[in-house]
Amino acid sequence: MIVADKKPVEEIIDYLKDHKSVLVLGCNECVTVCEAGGKKEVQVLASALRMNAQNQGHEVKVDEVTLERQCDQEYVEEIRDIIDQYDAVVSLACGVGVQFTAEQYPSTMIYPGVNTCFMGATEKRGLWTERCQGCGQCILATTGSICPVARCAKRLFNGPCGGSTAGKCEINAEVDCAWQLIVDRMKALDKLDQYETLCPIKDWSTDRAGGPRKVVREDVQQ
Amino acid sequence: MSVKTASKLEKILSEGHYAVTSECGPPRGSKPEPIVEKAEMIKDHVDAINITDNQTSMTRLCSLAACIRLKLNGLEPVLQMVTRDRNRIALQSDILGAASFDINNILCLSGDHQSFGDNPKGQNVHDIDSMQLIQMVRLMRDEAKFLGGDDLDRPVKMFVGAAANPFADPFEIRVPRLAKKIAAGVEFIQTQCIYNLDKFEEWMKGVRERGLHEKCYILAGLTPMKSVGMAKYMQKRVPGMDVPDEVIKRLQGVEKGKQAAEGIKMCVESIERLKECEGVRGFHIMAIEWEEKVPEIVEAAGLYPRPSLN
Numbered sequence: 001m002i003v004a005d006k007k008p009v010e011e012i013i014d015y016l017k018d019h020k021s022v023l024v025l026g027c028n029e030c031v032t033v034c035e036a037g038g039k040k041e042v043q044v045l046a047s048a049l050r051m052n053a054q055n056q057g058h059e060v061k062v063d064e065v066t067l068e069r070q071c072d073q074e075y076v077e078e079i080r081d082i083i084d085q086y087d088a089v090v091s092l093a094c095g096v097g098v099q100f101t102a103e104q105y106p107s108t109m110i111y112p113g114v115n116t117c118f119m120g121a122t123e124k125r126g127l128w129t130e131r132c133q134g135c136g137q138c139i140l141a142t143t144g145s146i147c148p149v150a151r152c153a154k155r156l157f158n159g160p161c162g163g164s165t166a167g168k169c170e171i172n173a174e175v176d177c178a179w180q181l182i183v184d185r186m187k188a189l190d191k192l193d194q195y196e197t198l199c200p201i202k203d204w205s206t207d208r209a210g211g212p213r214k215v216v217r218e219d220v221q222q
Numbered sequence: 223m224s225v226k227t228a229s230k231l232e233k234i235l236s237e238g239h240y241a242v243t244s245e246c247g248p249p250r251g252s253k254p255e256p257i258v259e260k261a262e263m264i265k266d267h268v269d270a271i272n273i274t275d276n277q278t279s280m281t282r283l284c285s286l287a288a289c290i291r292l293k294l295n296g297l298e299p300v301l302q303m304v305t306r307d308r309n310r311i312a313l314q315s316d317i318l319g320a321a322s323f324d325i326n327n328i329l330c331l332s333g334d335h336q337s338f339g340d341n342p343k344g345q346n347v348h349d350i351d352s353m354q355l356i357q358m359v360r361l362m363r364d365e366a367k368f369l370g371g372d373d374l375d376r377p378v379k380m381f382v383g384a385a386a387n388p389f390a391d392p393f394e395i396r397v398p399r400l401a402k403k404i405a406a407g408v409e410f411i412q413t414q415c416i417y418n419l420d421k422f423e424e425w426m427k428g429v430r431e432r433g434l435h436e437k438c439y440i441l442a443g444l445t446p447m448k449s450v451g452m453a454k455y456m457q458k459r460v461p462g463m464d465v466p467d468e469v470i471k472r473l474q475g476v477e478k479g480k481q482a483a484e485g486i487k488m489c490v491e492s493i494e495r496l497k498e499c500e501g502v503r504g505f506h507i508m509a510i511e512w513e514e515k516v517p518e519i520v521e522a523a524g525l526y527p528r529p530s531l532n
Contacts, residue, residue, distance in 0.1 A: 153335050154306070154346065158353040158402060160395075161332050162387030162414055163461035170461035171335045183392050195395055196402050201310070201354045201369070 026066030037092030070097025136206025144185035151178035241504030245272035279339025304333025360407035388425035435501030447485035
């Protein structure tokens, strides 16, 4: 899933300082799972905004809606009838949801309410870690199903570097060395002999480097 | 291993002499003098001088400019090049620039992570890694090709080196990793600073068992300790560094004013012991901001005078 983290409420208050009616718009997908932008977080943020307005002696209307998804047109359409009541929306969806909502409502200011961080997994409640950077050419078949692009601080294709110590990365003793994990796993799979196969130079044109990307599937288009 | 370039370092190694290299870090500013002064201190006692490339990710005068300056002064630089800061276009371009001044040695590295330096908020590039950089230089030399496939009008005649750290983890892949660098095309290795000689010798045993010492020249890396404080810092704070407690205890056993001399003595003793290690073909002496001590170490270790080439 896409993992996001809450923005400091002071930052959001600052965005909204000139607005009189605000819709806090949650998303029921990834940001709900990572507890940054679901119905619960919408309630908490809306309450904080109301309290701040009260303390400042301002009259501000703050409403709450949580959509099934903000990255799908049919769900973003659900606020079409009410959008004109607000002069700003704080979207607690990921950066995709913020932008997609903004594209549907060109005359309404849509602010981001979370920091979108990475594609990752829930290790336990309150701990989400990165697994994928969406480079567009998956090499997991050759690296023991552990991604050096997402998990090595130097994205080495032929690691580990000389800074790997006791299974940890040179940048921080709390970060696993991706290549230690790869070696351990290849050993468990009895494939350590593949370690010496040189990984060829990567084609980054399918990555961010190639410009904004799209997937076109004519077979499923209507 | 036949000689493929005009590198003095390669020639000395191919003739069977122990090679001696050292390194100079460029200044944190635009003054041209410091690199020349450092190089002048050591030039008669070493065969080639590495110029570091923004080591520990601290921004410095560039390795290429410093190498050019040494080359124009008649010295033999080793261009250190990290993949952290430049993509494949910039790397190839800088390699061509170096080759145009007949800089004959290159050391291919990935580089310390930028979080250690003065720009921890910066992006890192790592378009290719150090193994792939080795392959790329060999392509530009042996096949006179750009990575993109076009022909070079003049190939880069560089002796291709890389680092090896026998002390980093996981230890079991440290010999295979050297084999991988050799498969990529590396011709000489400068190792991480050696303080744990037992572990280094264990690694070299694995290297010899696979005959890797006959496929590339291995230069043992050494850094003299200036003080107990430095030894403790390197033990605790420098990733991939193996400083045994005995090293610290020995330095603690002498009074503060004599710790530097003890550090030099330990370095010389290490060289003497490593001369007995089959497959060690030379020494890379990294006296960090202490270049003036390199001649003393080289002389005390019986590595002076340096061989003259015809």
